[in-house]
Amino acid sequence: MDPVSQDQSPAPSGKPEGAELLEVTSQEAPPPPPPPKTSDLPRPPSAPSPRGAYITRPQGPQRSARVEGSVDLFEPETKPKSKRVGPHGDDDDYEEENESCLDGAMVSHPKPPQPPAAGQAPGGPKAPRPKLHHPVRAASVPYETIVRPAAPHLNPHAQRAFSVAGTADTQAQSGEDFRVHLITWNVGSAMPPEDMTGLLGLNVGDGNTDMYIIGLQEVNSMINKRLKDVLFTDQWSEACMDRLSPFGYVLVTSQRMQGVLLLVLAKYYRLPFIRAVQTETTRTGLGGYWGNKGGVSARMSVLGHTVCFLNCHLPAHMENSEQRMEDFESILQQQQFEGQAATGVLDHDIVFWFGDLNFRIDDLEMQVVKSAIESNKLSVLWEKDQLNMAKDSETVLEGFLEGPLKFMPTYKFDVGTDTYDTSGKKRKPAWTDRILWRLRAKAAAGSAPKLGKRASMSGLTSGTKVTQHCYRSHMEYTVSDHKPVSSIFTLQFPYMVDMPLVSLLVEDEWNCVADAVVTFKVAPSYPRSSWDWIGLYKVGFKHHKDYVGYVWAKQEELDFQKQEHQVTFTEEELPKGSGDFLLAFFSNNMNSIVGVTEPFQILFPSEQPDATPSDDSSDLSSEDDSTVVPTKTRSHSRSPGRAKPRDLSHSPDGKGLNPADPETDAVDCPAEGGGLPASGLGGSTSAGDAEL
Numbered sequence: 001m002d003p004v005s006q007d008q009s010p011a012p013s014g015k016p017e018g019a020e021l022l023e024v025t026s027q028e029a030p031p032p033p034p035p036p037k038t039s040d041l042p043r044p045p046s047a048p049s050p051r052g053a054y055i056t057r058p059q060g061p062q063r064s065a066r067v068e069g070s071v072d073l074f075e076p077e078t079k080p081k082s083k084r085v086g087p088h089g090d091d092d093d094y095e096e097e098n099e100s101c102l103d104g105a106m107v108s109h110p111k112p113p114q115p116p117a118a119g120q121a122p123g124g125p126k127a128p129r130p131k132l133h134h135p136v137r138a139a140s141v142p143y144e145t146i147v148r149p150a151a152p153h154l155n156p157h158a159q160r161a162f163s164v165a166g167t168a169d170t171q172a173q174s175g176e177d178f179r180v181h182l183i184t185w186n187v188g189s190a191m192p193p194e195d196m197t198g199l200l201g202l203n204v205g206d207g208n209t210d211m212y213i214i215g216l217q218e219v220n221s222m223i224n225k226r227l228k229d230v231l232f233t234d235q236w237s238e239a240c241m242d243r244l245s246p247f248g249y250v251l252v253t254s255q256r257m258q259g260v261l262l263l264v265l266a267k268y269y270r271l272p273f274i275r276a277v278q279t280e281t282t283r284t285g286l287g288g289y290w291g292n293k294g295g296v297s298a299r300m301s302v303l304g305h306t307v308c309f310l311n312c313h314l315p316a317h318m319e320n321s322e323q324r325m326e327d328f329e330s331i332l333q334q335q336q337f338e339g340q341a342a343t344g345v346l347d348h349d350i351v352f353w354f355g356d357l358n359f360r361i362d363d364l365e366m367q368v369v370k371s372a373i374e375s376n377k378l379s380v381l382w383e384k385d386q387l388n389m390a391k392d393s394e395t396v397l398e399g400f401l402e403g404p405l406k407f408m409p410t411y412k413f414d415v416g417t418d419t420y421d422t423s424g425k426k427r428k429p430a431w432t433d434r435i436l437w438r439l440r441a442k443a444a445a446g447s448a449p450k451l452g453k454r455a456s457m458s459g460l461t462s463g464t465k466v467t468q469h470c471y472r473s474h475m476e477y478t479v480s481d482h483k484p485v486s487s488i489f490t491l492q493f494p495y496m497v498d499m500p501l502v503s504l505l506v507e508d509e510w511n512c513v514a515d516a517v518v519t520f521k522v523a524p525s526y527p528r529s530s531w532d533w534i535g536l537y538k539v540g541f542k543h544h545k546d547y548v549g550y551v552w553a554k555q556e557e558l559d560f561q562k563q564e565h566q567v568t569f570t571e572e573e574l575p576k577g578s579g580d581f582l583l584a585f586f587s588n589n590m591n592s593i594v595g596v597t598e599p600f601q602i603l604f605p606s607e608q609p610d611a612t613p614s615d616d617s618s619d620l621s622s623e624d625d626s627t628v629v630p631t632k633t634r635s636h637s638r639s640p641g642r643a644k645p646r647d648l649s650h651s652p653d654g655k656g657l658n659p660a661d662p663e664t665d666a667v668d669c670p671a672e673g674g675g676l677p678a679s680g681l682g683g684s685t686s687a688g689d690a691e692l
C-alpha cells in the first residue's frame, strides 16, 4: 500500500472521507475499532525503559526508553584554512582544494519563510475543558479548508505556522530547499568512534541540514553480535542517534542487511513532510544468497518529491569491475517498491547511490598511484578509475553525476593510521567509497498528461535541482581500513506540494494538568485510523517510539462532521518533571508522524524549571567539542514549519557560544580533522550542479 496514493486519493462521494479511507486501508490496520481504552490495547514489545512508571503503564503504542535533552547549534567562526601534510608529503595544493571546497560551500540557502470522546483521554476521566485562553502553539497547519481568520487566542507563532505550512502564502513560494548530508563508510567491523563531530559536521554546521543519510558497510555482523543487535539497537545506529538527536534529528527509518546499514534521520519539523517511506534489501553475495554484499535502500517522498537512497557494498578486488556493474544492475532490477509513484530505484525524482562501491584504479602501477597521491596530482588517477571509465560505457550509469574526486583515495589504510596498506596484501589505493546522484530525466514534451496527476505534482517536469556543496573524505577516522566520505547537497524543489496532514494546536505552556489539551485538525484526504495516536516527546527525542506519554486520537462517528478535534492528556500521561516537549501525531495507516508542534514548555507549579536536561535525557555531557553547544530549546522556538530555525543557535547559559550570524546562511564543508584538507567543488556553478 502506498501512503502517498492514500493521501492523494479523492474522497469518495456520499461518504465521510475518513470512513472510506479507513476501509481502504483496513487491511493494514490492526483489528478494527473500537480501540479506546488504553488498557485494552495490545502493546507491542519495546525496549526496556528506565522509567518504571511508564513501563507499567497500560498497553499503548510502542515506546522506547530514552529521551534526549534539547539542544542548540550555532555557526562557529569562519573555519580557518586547514593546511595539511599528507601522509606522503606535499601540502600546498591541498590547501587550494580546501579553498575551493569552502567556496563551493558558501551558497546561500534562503528558506521560505473512535477514539476517546473529545476532551477525554484514553483510560481517564474527561476533564472539563475551558475554552482555550492561553496562547496556542501550532506546527503543521495545512489545507485550505481550515483557512480562516485566526482565532484571537492564537499567538503570532501559531499564525506564522499557519502561513508557512502552506495555506495563505503558499502561492508566493516558488520552491523549497532541503539540505541533505550523506555519509558512506566501510567501518571494517569496528566500534563507532567516540567523537563523530567532524564526520557529522556538527562543529561547523549551521544547523540547517534537514536530513542525514548514513550508509555503512561491514558493520560487525558476527552471529553473536547480530543476535544482540536484534534484541537491542546496534551500536552504530545508537551512536548516530545519540550524536544527532540532541540537534533535533529523529530517526525516519533504518534498514540493515548483515553488515550493510542505512540510517535516515531528519529534523523533527520535517517529519510530516517525509512520507511513503519504504525500504528494500538485495543480496548479491554468493550468487544472491548471502548479504555480505548487495544494497539496502530507503525511498520516500520529501515535500512531495520522490527520493531514493541506495547504499551498496559491491564485490571487492581489481578484477571484479564487471561484476560490480552486474551486481548494481541486479540490485536496481530487484528493488521494487509498492505504489504507483516510483516503483524502481531509477523512477525516483532524485536517486543517491553511494557506498563501498569497491571500484579500483586500473592499469597504473602502485608506485605511480602513490606518487600521484603524494604530489597531489590526483587528476592523473581519475581517468583510470574504474567507475569513471564505466560512466562512459555503461548505460545504467547514464545520468549519474559525481563531484570531482579531490580527496585522496579512501582505501586501503592500515587500521589506526592514515598510512596506505603496508600489509602483505599491498592493495593499491583506490576511491572505493563514493557518493553519486541522479535526477530523473525530464518528462518528454507532451507526455505530461500521461503521467497523470501524481507525476505532475511530484515536480517531474521542471525546476528540481540538486546542488552539491562538498564531497570529501575524513582522514582523521582510523578505526577502519577505509576512510569515511561525506557530501552535502541542497535539493531544490520547484514548489511545495506537501502540506501537513494533521495540524496540532496546544497551549503555549502547560502550567497545570488542565492545560494538557490538544486540538487537532485533519486534512480531508488524511486516512484516519482508530489507532492513530498523539505522542508527547521530550525535545531531543530519537524516534517516534521515544514518547513520554500518548493519547489515542481515534475517530468517533460524530467526528465526521467536525473540523476540529480535541484530546486531553491525563495526569498519568504527563511527565513528572518540567522541560521542553513537543507533540507529534502518529498515523497508523501511514506508519509515520504526520503532524508535529513546535516545542512548548511543561511547567507545573510544584515543579522548578530544569536548568539541565532531566533524568534520562541526552548524553550531551559527552559532547566535548566546545564549539557545539547543544542546549535546551525554549518554548520560544520557531515554528517547525518555519525554515532554518535559529532557535537551536543559542544556549541559555551563554557558555561557549558563538551564535550563528543570522545574515549568513551558508553551507560549510567541514575541513578534515587533524589539519587535513577538505576537498570539494569549486564555486556554486560546480560540476555538481544539475538541473532537471
Ligand SMILES: O=P(O)(O)O[C@H]1[C@H](O)[C@@H](OP(=O)(O)O)[C@H](OP(=O)(O)O)[C@@H](OP(=O)(O)O)[C@H]1O
Pocket (backbone or CB within 6 Å): 186, 292, 293, 315, 316, 317, 356, 358, 412, 425, 427, 432, 481, 482
Ligand atoms: O569476502 P567478502 O565478504 O567479499 O569481503 C571482502 C574480503 O574480506 C576482502 O578480503 P580479501 O582480499 O582477503 O579477500 C576485502 O578486501 P581487502 O582485503 O582488499 O580489503 C574486502 O574488503 P573491502 O575492499 O573493504 O570491501 C571485503 O569486502
